[in-house]
Structure formats: structure tokens, C-alpha cells
Amino acid sequence: MKKDDTLFDELHTSLKQAVAIRKGEMQPSRVFKVETIDVKATREKTRLSQREFAEAIQVSVRTLQNWEQGHRNPTGPAVALLKIVASAPDVAVRALRA
Structure with missing residues (x-):
């Protein structure tokens, strides 16, 4: 053959x-589980604009927009940070601004 x-x-x-x-x-x-996070809802919990939130988590506004619109997905440490922000937005924003 x-x-x-x-x-x-x-x-x-x-x-x-x-x-x-x-x-x-x-x-x-095997099954691959792709974890998604609602970045826009997470940002809205903080009551920050896209610019303010992007600065706080140290990404570009364009990256944040791509995440929010579903064009791209955050990965690695960004996912971990967004989970923290989602679970305790006020504490996270205070810590990020310190």
C-alpha cells in the first residue's frame, strides 16, 4: 500500500x-471545553467606559472591543483577571487603580 x-x-x-x-x-x-466570559457584562459591572476599563486591565481599547464583540477571546492571565473582576468588581477596580 x-x-x-x-x-x-x-x-x-x-x-x-x-x-x-x-x-x-x-x-x-476527548472533549475540549472552550470557556467563554462575557467581557462586556464584566466591564459594565465596573461602571467603567471601554477606555477606562482597558487602561485598568492594561490592554488596548481595540483588544477590549474585540473581546466584547466576540471577534476574539481573552486567554490565559486575562481570563483569570476578568473572572476576578466579574466576581468582585468594586474590589478589583480599586486594586487595579492602586
Whole structure:
């Protein structure tokens, strides 16, 4: 069997598995959970403008706008910071401005 045939067979098998998973006939080997945070709602809890909030969390206004509009998602430390702000907005803003 040639290398191209092997690749095709593996791809064909993968597609069959994907269809079976979609139909509920098979469980996926792993599931990736993408955590989202409502950045706009979080900012609104602080009663800060986009500019003020972006300055407080040290990102550009454009980055904040992209997060709020769902064009991009915050990652890593930004997610952790936004969770803190969401859970205790007044305390977080006070700490960020200190």
C-alpha cells in the first residue's frame, strides 16, 4: 500500500468516526471545553467606559472591543483577571487603580 493510500484510509476512518460521534453512535475520545466570559457584562459591572476599563486591565481599547464583540477571546492571565473582576468588581477596580 502506498503512503497516499494509507493517508486516505486514515482520513476516511476519521470521517466515519466524526459522523458516528455527530449521530450519537460513538463517544469522542476527548472533549475540549472552550470557556467563554462575557467581557462586556464584566466591564459594565465596573461602571467603567471601554477606555477606562482597558487602561485598568492594561490592554488596548481595540483588544477590549474585540473581546466584547466576540471577534476574539481573552486567554490565559486575562481570563483569570476578568473572572476576578466579574466576581468582585468594586474590589478589583480599586486594586487595579492602586
